[in-house]
Each structure stands twice: as C-alpha cells, then as structure tokens.
Amino acid sequence: MTSQTQSAIRFDNVSKSFGNVKAVDQANLEIRDGEFFSLLGPSGSGKTTCLRMIAGFEVPTSGHIYLYGQDVSNLPPYERDVNTVFQDYALFPHMSVGDNIAYGLMVKGVPKSERTKRVDEMLELVQLTGYADRKPSQLSGGQRQRVALARALINHPKVLLLDEPLGALDLKLRQQMQVELKAIQKRVGITFIFVTHDQEEALTMSDRIAVFNEGKIVQVGTPAEIYEHPATAFVAGFVGTSNLVSGEVAKRITGREIRFSIRPEKIHMGTMDTKIEADSYSADGVVRDVIYLGLYTRYLIELNGGGDLVVVEQNLKTTSMDVLKVKGQPVRLHWKKEHIREVGGS
Amino acid sequence: MPSNVSYGQKASWGLTLAAWGGLLFLHVPILIIFLYTLTPDETTYTFPLPGITFKWFGVALQRADLWRALTLSLQVAAVATVIALVLGTLAAAAVYRSKFFGREAVSFLLVLPIALPGIVTGIALRTSIGALDIPFSYWTIVVGHATFCVVVVYNNVLARFRRMQGSQIEASMDLGANAFQTFRYVVFPNIATALLAGGMLAFALSFDEVIVTTFTAGQQTTLPIWIFSQLTRPRDRPVTNVVALFVMLITFLPIFFAQKITAQSSDTEGGSK
Numbered sequence A: 001m002t003s004q005t006q007s008a009i010r011f012d013n014v015s016k017s018f019g020n021v022k023a024v025d026q027a028n029l030e031i032r033d034g035e036f037f038s039l040l041g042p043s044g045s046g047k048t049t050c051l052r053m054i055a056g057f058e059v060p061t062s063g064h065i066y067l068y069g070q071d072v073s074n075l076p077p078y079e080r081d082v083n084t085v086f087q088d089y090a091l092f093p094h095m096s097v098g099d100n101i102a103y104g105l106m107v108k109g110v111p112k113s114e115r116t117k118r119v120d121e122m123l124e125l126v127q128l129t130g131y132a133d134r135k136p137s138q139l140s141g142g143q144r145q146r147v148a149l150a151r152a153l154i155n156h157p158k159v160l161l162l163d164e165p166l167g168a169l170d171l172k173l174r175q176q177m178q179v180e181l182k183a184i185q186k187r188v189g190i191t192f193i194f195v196t197h198d199q200e201e202a203l204t205m206s207d208r209i210a211v212f213n214e215g216k217i218v219q220v221g222t223p224a225e226i227y228e229h230p231a232t233a234f235v236a237g238f239v240g241t242s243n244l245v246s247g248e249v250a251k252r253i254t255g256r257e258i259r260f261s262i263r264p265e266k267i268h269m270g271t272m273d274t275k276i277e278a279d280s281y282s283a284d285g286v287v288r289d290v291i292y293l294g295l296y297t298r299y300l301i302e303l304n305g306g307g308d309l310v311v312v313e314q315n316l317k318t319t320s321m322d323v324l325k326v327k328g329q330p331v332r333l334h335w336k337k338e339h340i341r342e343v344g345g346s
Numbered sequence B: 001m002p003s004n005v006s007y008g009q010k011a012s013w014g015l016t017l018a019a020w021g022g023l024l025f026l027h028v029p030i031l032i033i034f035l036y037t038l039t040p041d042e043t044t045y046t047f048p049l050p051g052i053t054f055k056w057f058g059v060a061l062q063r064a065d066l067w068r069a070l071t072l073s074l075q076v077a078a079v080a081t082v083i084a085l086v087l088g089t090l091a092a093a094a095v096y097r098s099k100f101f102g103r104e105a106v107s108f109l110l111v112l113p114i115a116l117p118g119i120v121t122g123i124a125l126r127t128s129i130g131a132l133d134i135p136f137s138y139w140t141i142v143v144g145h146a147t148f149c150v151v152v153v154y155n156n157v158l159a160r161f162r163r164m165q166g167s168q169i170e171a172s173m174d175l176g177a178n179a180f181q182t183f184r185y186v187v188f189p190n191i192a193t194a195l196l197a198g199g200m201l202a203f204a205l206s207f208d209e210v211i212v213t214t215f216t217a218g219q220q221t222t223l224p225i226w227i228f229s230q231l232t233r234p235r236d237r238p239v240t241n242v243v244a245l246f247v248m249l250i251t252f253l254p255i256f257f258a259q260k261i262t263a264q265s266s267d268t269e270g271g272s273k
Helices: A002-006 A047-055 A097-107 A112-125 A141-153 A171-188 A199-205 A223-228 A233-238 A247-254 A320-325 B013-036 B055-062 B064-097 B103-115 B118-131 B138-163 B167-174 B179-207 B211-216 B223-232 B237-265
Strands: A007-018 A021-032 A036-040 A062-067 A082-085 A159-163 A191-196 A208-213 A216-221 A243-245 A260-262 A268-270 A280-292 A296-303 A308-314 A330-336
Touching (some): A007 A047, A007 A191, A021 A047, A021 A191, A021 A208, A021 A216, A036 A047, A036 A199, A047 A159, A047 A191, A082 B167, A171 A199, A191 A199, A233 A243, A233 A260, A247 A280, B118 B211, B138 B211, B179 B237, B211 B223, B223 B237
Parallel strands (some): A036 A208
Antiparallel strands (some): A208 A216
C-alpha cells in the first residue's frame, strides 16, 4: 500500500471503449507526487480520454484509477480532489472574473470574505490583480487562460489537469505561458498533468512524458530519455524528427538485420574522400534537395542503391548561396555507431 | 451608366411608397378598431362617426361575462405557459444532452403541433378527449394550449443550449458543484433569457387562441371566444372593440419584450406561429 500512496495517480490496466472503438487500451501508468507530467500523442491517441477519466468525465470500461491510493474510478467529478483547465477555458460568461475564480469555493459554502481574500491571492498568482470585476468577454485569450488556471487552482486540488491549454494562443504567448506555467507549478507544488500533441511543448515543460499512440502508452520517460532513446519507431518519428532505416538499406549500412532510427542532426555530411572511422557507419549518396531554413539547412540525400536520409546542418559558416550549390553533388554521410537506436515494430 | 448604390442611400420613391402601403394595409384596420370604440352608434358601424363617446369603456367594465372570460383566458395562458416552460426545457435538455434512439423523431414530433393547422390539433384533441370520456373543462383547454406552447419554449431553449459551451457544465462539476448547483449557477443563467422570451411568446399564443379552444372547451368561454360570439349576436357592439383594443395591448407587450430580449441575445428558432 505504501507504494500506492507515493504516486499521485496510478492507472491499473485501464481501458476505455466507445462503442467498438478502443480509445484507451490496457494503460498502466504511475505519476509521482509533485511532478509535471505530460501526456503526449497525436489526436485520437487516447491521451485526452485518459485525462477525462482522471477528472471523472469518463468512467473506465475496465481497470482502476487511483488518486493518492484511493480508487476513484467510479467517483463523479465533484467528489474528486482534482481540477481541470479546459482547452476552451470554459469560463462562465455570465459571471465576473472574480466570481469565476471563486466558483469552487462558493459551491462548497466558503464565506464571502474568505472567498474574496483567496480570489485576490489567486489573481496575484496569475498576475491579474485588479481584474476581479471584469467579464470574461473583456479579456484577451491569454488572460482568459490565466483566469481558468486560477479558478482550477483555488481549491488546492491534489492534481491539476490541463487539456491542451496553450493550443489557442499564438506562438509568442504560448512560449511565455510555458515558462509561467512551470513557475506556477513550482510555487504551488501541485502535481500537473498536461495533455499536448506538441512534442516541443512536452519536451520543454515536463519532468516526465508518456507518449501515446492508438490508445496505448508506448513509452514513459524523461524528455531526454524519450528524445535520445525512443522505444519504438513511432516515438522516434513523433518526438523530434528522425530517419527510420529498415530492411535492405539498414542491412547494407550496418551489416545486420535491424531497424534503427538516427536523428538528422547526428549525421555528418562530407565529400566522397572522407575517411570513415571504425566507430562510425557511413553511406554514400547524392543531394536531392536542399531546404534553407535560416538557422539550419535540411538536406535530402538519396542513397546509392536506394533509400534516403534527412540531414540537418547548422549554418555556422555557410550562407544560403553556399548550401544551395550542394544540390546534385555526391556526398558521403557518416555518423557514430552509438547514435543509432534500434527500434521495435511500430 | 455606373450606379452608385450604397447602403444608407435614399430608397427610390416607388419602394418607399410600397413599404408605406404595406405597413398601412397591416395597421389601418387596427386603427379602425380603436376608432369604433368611440362611436355612439350601438348596432352598426358607420363612417364618419356620428359623434364621439367614451361610454363603452364604462359599459365594458360593468359586463360580468366579459370579466369571467378575461380571467379564464389569463389563467389558462398562465398555466399553459408554466407547463410549457417545464416540459419544453426538459425536452430541450434531453435532446441536447443525450443521444438516444428516436431523438430526431422526438424532436420532430415536438415541433409538429406548431406546423399542424389548429383545426387538426383541435379535432384530434376533441376526439381523443371524448373517446376517453374526460369531461371538457378548464384543464382540457390548458392541455390543448400546452401542445403548441411547449414548442415555442423548446425551440428557444434548444437554440440557447446549442450556443452554450458544453464544457461549462463539466467545469462546474469539476469545481465541486453537484447537478443541482450546476443547474442553478451555470445552466439556468445561460438559458434564462431564452425561457423569458419563450414563456412570453407562449403566453401570447395561448391568450388569443380560438380554434383549439373551441374544440377543447366545455361551457367555458375564453376571451377570444367571447369576442367571437359578440360578432354573431351583437349587443353593445362597440364593447367588442374596447375589448379587442385591450387584447391587443396585452398581447403586444409580451411580444414586444420577447423581441427585445432575443434581439439582445440574437436567436430563436420558430419564434412565431
């Protein structure tokens, strides 16, 4: 039992079906107390369904969900010590910002003076001091987002759920909110569970990440583990970009019947007379395409004898004129053997 | 020749004339009703008026049969409206919230009474009430009126539900509110103006309904039926005009406010019969 109380959330063989569709398939997961944990995956991968099961909006078809050791699988949302920041914020349009934030306290019967005090604290936490009397319709997207956050935090939930909360914000604001969310989480010390399809966002913010695909959790780990050691070809492709090499081509390069992934930035591109060290693999080819992206350039190399690889090089000394000249040239690619990841099926 | 038509430009005189013509055609008869409340002639309407008198307002006040009819009409309209508010809201919530077998059919059947000619609704109700041996009474009128009043509320509330962010209900539950609190603090404020608008329209519809009432009433006389009977056996004829004027005002006010309210929050489906 002690191991159960250690974890904030534990999924024990949780499945959820909608009709014939298995949205979540036999999920096992442990989220630690105080962690910033992301559920990452493409849309329809089951990550949001998992979040909704923690919140209590969906009931698992089978399996159990534990919140700090307590089985909450069948509890209604209002009996769980968990709050949610919704994707569309779901602010109550007929209430002021202050009343929105105080809602959780109001329905619990907390007296008005106490409510006002705690609303002010929350407004300060999300940097909206003085906005209590405004209506949600008078706020910008970023401000609404902060109100939604304050409203969800005022009850001091054991776990805060965030359902793609940054999706509707523009890039600059999103990056700013990423930093701020992380800071707020540090301050309040509450376990955050964050759903996103944006791998960069997940890598930036999370202590650990669970990668979802087709209703299954395919890998759980720290951002570095997931990036450096993708467990499957899917993870390698979804988190960052990756070259996935299999079959004939893989055999030709490594001499073994394997399937591996290699990050484009790990591959070096040289002239045909480049010497290959013993600790490296190599492959010769022709530059088929050059995409100049300012900070770096992406090359598509067609390998001699079939297959292709994407290579990325920073434009440290080169200009766009230089890199474009490379198109059509024969090149020799090489990379350290230790940088490939052998991956299983899909 | 390039035309420089723009919004805000004056319309052509032909269009202006047609518009005024249309408005006059619609509203002059109503003015005539007002005019003949002032005639001293008690059996026929002649123009120009032989003189001007206000005595018919006094006569109308004295008529007990008129007051009985007015009270009955107000009661029926009030009860039918309350029934419509409760059932219409519940039906709208069911159709909006859950997917169940026959949902579309239920929605269609609910809206049907407003499309059906009143004569059909009336005869259908009369036949079934008769077949079931239920005595025609105040309550049969109320039930008759409720059939089309429910639709008005249902349509208004459903339109509002569809515009409301569904996640608000989840957010409320998530923050610890039970179903009752969620209804009181989140759902009700969202649909309140739709209920008011729907309720007022329902009241107005019930208040001046003749056809269904004729079929479902027993000995009772609602105000519209009283007016109708006045036409066939005239006694103090201008009293009818006095009453018509008041009916118009009573019906006009709720419709006016209902329009104001829905204009502010900008949508209703099937607002009028």
